[in-house]
Amino acid sequence: MSPLRIPLVRIAHARSGDKADWVDFGLFAWNEAGYQLIEREVTAKRVQAHFAPWLAGEVEAWPLPNILAIKLVLKGALQGGGARNLRLDNLGKAMAGALLRLEIEVTQSELDQALNAPRVGWWPE
């Protein structure tokens, strides 16, 4: 079965923050099945390639299976820091959205599992 390419936003959520010239992301799968996919697919190398048009510095990644998350740090991502960055998004607050555009390769059954498994959090209707 040929793999599908899906953007991370289908199976994950994310927040970005800034410290000096570094942007950091928390990337979170909604459930264990989704976590297996992001842990396999979202490597520092892939994230660096995704942000390459934008970013000179290196990327570090730490998997955190205890909270179904991956911690990512992008170095040199803010033109030297928020108070000298000329972009409208000078603090990189919207950059987690750009991370969720990253496309990963999954099989249909892997995707079905990630989409059909319930969210871990309490989300009443």
Place this chain on the structure above:
Amino acid sequence: MPMKSVRIGAGLGFYGDNWEPVVASIERGAVNFIASDHLAELTLAILQKDRQRDPTLGYARDVVPMLLRLWPLMRERGVRFVCNAGGLNPQGAAQAVLAAFSAKGWRARVAVVSGDDVLPQLLDAAAPPHHFAHLFSGEPAVNVRERLVFANAYLGAAPIVAALDAGAEIVITGRVADAALFLGPIAHSLGWSLDNREPADLDRLAQGLTLGHLLECSGQGSGGNFGCQGAWQTIPDLAHIGYPIAEVHADGTAWITKAPNTGGRVNFDTVRQQLLYEVHNPHAYQSPDVVLDMGDIALHDEGHDRVRLTGARGLPPSDQLKVVAGYRDGFKAEVTWGFSWPDAWDKAQAAQATIRRLLAEKRVPHDELFVEYPGLNSAHGALAPLPDAATLNEMNEIWTRMVLRTPVKAAADGFGRLFPWLALSGPAYTCGFNGLHNTSELLGIWPTLVPRAAVEAGVRVEILGDAA
């Protein structure tokens, strides 16, 4: 007598945040303390400009109206208040609060924590050249020394504990680690030592630090700014969001929750987004009081806006404190304007080319001319690919934002004046020009380290005012 458990409510998450949600935490959240973080990394730069204008300023001025609103509610219930609104002038903040209280006939015992200012140490030309190197790049501090405008060390929770032990009802600090604003009242209330190095003691401190980290950004810990597709819409009533509340017991057992009948959501997802926010290595989250390893943290979602926290691991803190300094780094001038259909994209490109030509012909000194298109790519830059020119030319409007970066203030001041003539003599159907006078100074951020002992010797806790 130490308490068996304590509840701390989040105050502000930045200078300019909304304090109205704190009312619900005080009235219905059974909190013992409110702890309020007014200082983002760059806030001291704003406060420095205030202090240059008026030496009695240099603190986060919102603390005064905030306390005028909240103090009667807090005093009635015995709730105490800890904040870092002192910024560069904690004494000035305390005096301003006491003056405003005095005008109302109120009294309060206010503690001032100072000693975080390390600018004199960084300016000391006799310091060895390797001191205060850039924490990330290793660049020597001498490269920016002449341009430094502030430098403050992140203090820990100890002076806050000392202030509360001395009976302070309100504690006003300058720069402290954000989470220390919360760890201070927790350690004070539960009788936790900040100096014990036994693993169990460090783990308890790590639990407290984690709670502080989860609360230091106000609504971001209870469903605000929740980044995802498709679930954020179901988070109820953000207009009346309840800021997060931490409940912690003497053995370190801990929960995150919020006041009943408030908006927002506290669950596994909203709490873990905040847990990793502005964290680098999650196995070594630094603070002056304890180093946190998040690798074994578990967040047990009990439903109904209540999440239990377990498994924070603590390691001994370093003998260095983190410093954030700011240095002057040139100027920017910023212009925005639009063109309408037809051919809006081509017109924007033609106007931009004209401006570039003028900059070259007039030999305007600059390092960079930064261009982005609000509505098309200003949030995601190169990761938001532009449609082709034909498609762009069919769009209703194209907005261009041009920013000049220059070391020369006069060049920045003159940038906006390159544009107005285009209204009559450039491409047609332009509107919304903004930025004739729009210069601002840029600041570089210089993170570095300072030996802890050198700073802590100068930390002061001073009590002003009388108890009510």
